[in-house]
Amino acid sequence: MTLIVLIIMLLCWGSFLNQLAYRLVHDNITLSKSRSTCPHCLTNLKARDLIPVLSWCLLWGRCRSCQHSISILYPIIELLTIVTILPIFYYFSVTYWLAYFIFCSALIITIRTDLETFLISNLVSIYLIPLGLIFSYFNYLPVTVINSGLGAILGYSLLWLTNFMFAYFTNKQGLGTGDLFLLAFIGSFTGPIGCWLSLLLGSLLGSLVGIMQILAGNNQFSGKIPFGPYLALGAITYIYWQDLILRIML
Numbered sequence: 001m002t003l004i005v006l007i008i009m010l011l012c013w014g015s016f017l018n019q020l021a022y023r024l025v026h027d028n029i030t031l032s033k034s035r036s037t038c039p040h041c042l043t044n045l046k047a048r049d050l051i052p053v054l055s056w057c058l059l060w061g062r063c064r065s066c067q068h069s070i071s072i073l074y075p076i077i078e079l080l081t082i083v084t085i086l087p088i089f090y091y092f093s094v095t096y097w098l099a100y101f102i103f104c105s106a107l108i109i110t111i112r113t114d115l116e117t118f119l120i121s122n123l124v125s126i127y128l129i130p131l132g133l134i135f136s137y138f139n140y141l142p143v144t145v146i147n148s149g150l151g152a153i154l155g156y157s158l159l160w161l162t163n164f165m166f167a168y169f170t171n172k173q174g175l176g177t178g179d180l181f182l183l184a185f186i187g188s189f190t191g192p193i194g195c196w197l198s199l200l201l202g203s204l205l206g207s208l209v210g211i212m213q214i215l216a217g218n219n220q221f222s223g224k225i226p227f228g229p230y231l232a233l234g235a236i237t238y239i240y241w242q243d244l245i246l247r248i249m250l
């Protein structure tokens, strides 16, 4: 029973993260504008159209009024919220729940905004770094406050250096500033080792998907891929497997 209630609550949370992600990058509408509207015909959505996952499936991914397609990212993000956040309550000690809940929620928002618009909001990256420091200071994260600070610095520096080298040799811009802030944020919650391994896991995942796209002969593959979602998934993988990964490494 508790599990079902938890799943329903997380589906609603996922729906909220979707809205927040959409509004962060698409318009200046403040969150106080509470009614949800179709972005194409601006019709106010009814309560029955706002049921997470289910509404999207029942409407076959189309708006009830204008029939315009609704992004498949909506149900994906809602399901990802469950898969990512639900294990927190079973896997970690209660001390870490709040910190990891905020961490994963921020990463889910980044996955959505970066996939859709190649943008990462400062609100869910650099602005949350102080929170990583505070949580680790009060032992709400399994890293020391020094490691949290070092992780943030390392995250920014690693990607800044990568960008600098890439620009030096190719005269092109590789990563966006958003990616630098994102890895700094990840570092502030996971420390230097977590930051490094999140980058490694994210790069591996990104390369795999890139290779698969090329092998599949995807004509639309432009060579430009958002790196944020891979970093985010790398970080999420790291927090769940950190004990095992560190045991193997050390």
Ligand SMILES: [Zn+2]
Pocket: 038, 039, 040, 041, 042, 043, 063, 064, 065, 066, 067, 068
């Ligand atoms: Zn519409």
